[in-house]
Amino acid sequence: MDTISENRCFGGTQGVYRHASDATGTDMTFGLFLPAEAADGPVPVLWYLSGLTCTHENAMVKAGAQQWAAEQGIALVFPDTSPRGPGVPDDAAYDLGQGAGFYVNATQDPWAEHFQMWSYVTDELPRALFSRFALDEGRQAITGHSMGGHGALTIAMHFPDRFASVSAFAPICNPMESDWGRKQFTAYLGPNTALWEAHDATVLMRARGFPGPVLIDTGTADQFGNHLGTEAFAAALAARRQHATLRLQPGYDHSYFFVSTFMEDHVSFHAEALYGVTE
Amino acid sequence: MDTISENRCFGGTQGVYRHASDATGTDMTFGLFLPAEAADGPVPVLWYLSGLTCTHENAMVKAGAQQWAAEQGIALVFPDTSPRGPGVPDDAAYDLGQGAGFYVNATQDPWAEHFQMWSYVTDELPRALFSRFALDEGRQAITGHSMGGHGALTIAMHFPDRFASVSAFAPICNPMESDWGRKQFTAYLGPNTALWEAHDATVLMRARGFPGPVLIDTGTADQFGNHLGTEAFAAALAARRQHATLRLQPGYDHSYFFVSTFMEDHVSFHAEALYGVTE
Numbered sequence A, B: 001m002d003t004i005s006e007n008r009c010f011g012g013t014q015g016v017y018r019h020a021s022d023a024t025g026t027d028m029t030f031g032l033f034l035p036a037e038a039a040d041g042p043v044p045v046l047w048y049l050s051g052l053t054c055t056h057e058n059a060m061v062k063a064g065a066q067q068w069a070a071e072q073g074i075a076l077v078f079p080d081t082s083p084r085g086p087g088v089p090d091d092a093a094y095d096l097g098q099g100a101g102f103y104v105n106a107t108q109d110p111w112a113e114h115f116q117m118w119s120y121v122t123d124e125l126p127r128a129l130f131s132r133f134a135l136d137e138g139r140q141a142i143t144g145h146s147m148g149g150h151g152a153l154t155i156a157m158h159f160p161d162r163f164a165s166v167s168a169f170a171p172i173c174n175p176m177e178s179d180w181g182r183k184q185f186t187a188y189l190g191p192n193t194a195l196w197e198a199h200d201a202t203v204l205m206r207a208r209g210f211p212g213p214v215l216i217d218t219g220t221a222d223q224f225g226n227h228l229g230t231e232a233f234a235a236a237l238a239a240r241r242q243h244a245t246l247r248l249q250p251g252y253d254h255s256y257f258f259v260s261t262f263m264e265d266h267v268s269f270h271a272e273a274l275y276g277v278t279e
Helices: A036-040 A057-062 A067-071 A117-132 A147-158 A182-189 A201-207 A232-239 A258-273 B038-040 B057-062 B063-071 B118-134 B145-159 B182-189 B201-207 B230-238 B256-275
Strands: A002-007 A011-022 A025-032 A041-047 A075-078 A137-146 A162-167 A214-219 A244-249 B001-011 B012-020 B025-032 B043-049 B075-079 B135-144 B163-169 B213-219 B244-247
Touching: A002 A025, A002 B135, A002 B256, A011 A057, A011 A067, A025 A057, A025 A067, A025 B012, A036 A041, A041 A117, A041 A147, A041 A258, A041 B063, A057 A075, A057 A258, A057 B057, A067 A075, A067 A147, A067 B256, A075 B012, A075 B135, A117 A137, A117 A147, A137 A147, A137 A258, A147 A201, A147 B244, A162 A258, A201 A232, A214 A232, A214 A258, A232 A244, A258 B001, A258 B063, B001 B075, B012 B057, B025 B057, B025 B063, B025 B118, B025 B256, B043 B118, B043 B145, B057 B256, B063 B075, B075 B118, B118 B135, B118 B145, B135 B145, B145 B201, B163 B256, B182 B244, B201 B230, B213 B230, B230 B244, B244 B256
Parallel strands: A041 A075, A041 A137, A137 A162, A162 A214, A214 A244, B043 B075, B043 B135, B135 B163, B163 B213, B213 B244
Antiparallel strands: A002 A011, A011 A025, A025 A075, B001 B012, B012 B025, B025 B075
């Protein structure tokens, strides 16, 4: 694993690292914020999955999460959103191919060879992290933005014992019924929609839910609101009687100005779950 | 004036605007954060001047200032660092020409026609802002990073009645003695070093000081530390008995990870001066 950079940040260290991935068959780059407490032993981990067009870097520099993670003594992981590089297939559209892995394992050509982001984020990267850094595998939580919110919700519901809590900012939460979903699932997973259901948060919420708390923030002025499926997911939360908070934030859009505004709340929410604090 | 974007952010609005500048002879773009309180009347203003290579955007998305400005009810202005565009001269080096205006009025060719950033930031942009937005001209403060710290310190000392307080993150504060200064002042102002002195914070601090409080943060691991002139400025502060706090922050470098870490302190510092609060 190569260290690309390490910067002191809110008393801890914001690092960027690169490693060879067996899952994607490429080098993968990720960001990791370690709070000062990591010098004394393993700290809890909050995963942050990013949205379309993002690399590991966007949230790391724009979401303002480090200050709250530092305050709570929690590490932050910022994976990339897809494999990248000259040998990796891509598409002219921003919402398919590089920067748009959708946190699935592709089964269809030309994507199947490299686009194995589900395995990368749920298996390979965790193993690489927990073997190398002072991170507590027993205390993990997960969040994400837009496509990354989709990833956070679906991964959390597949690994209910791994994550104490899940949250999302403007998540894509019903991709089977959205232009942000049908196109990508067709390309990556093929036309059999039964195979898509494992990656649709609304379907998963209806079918199994999540044992911990769920927090969702979505702006009422989200310019991509019609792609998110918030109403279907809201109905699924209610139908399941899921322990959840869904907040529709007046006037906020899909940008990182929205994400950063509510980041403190999300980190506090996860800290409560990770540390078992009840207010 | 054209509105490029407006995003809801920490209860206020992060806007980006473009206007034709007489000073630079180009269109200029700037960022303006208005806290919610601006809906009820003019709010105090904190100017943030950016460093080499930056546009109006870097600090606006990476410094994490809006949350603290929102908390204090203060507006933030993020000017660009130079004129830009195909008709504007540039240099292959990152530290001269576009993105490197150094907050001076150039007198030398080819720069003199457009590089009039002193007039733009101290005269034209303020007039444009105060005539259009709910900003209180009587309550202003100024800060900046690196080259922008140089700008903040020199402008504050030239306009002591305008600014209640001045702070800077890793400022270039003795450019006459630095590779970040001699080259640019020679290019923009010509070889007569007597004309440079009006733009050297250390010279100005020795000669006149500042009537309000000064706060400086610089990292001990700043990779550009040898270009900053911190030791000369520190000596000038002490010699003048300037009301000032100079903090050397252990392990921090020159990045926005450093800036964002201490942003809360800087906004609080300015809020105290702007609102006349004493703790």
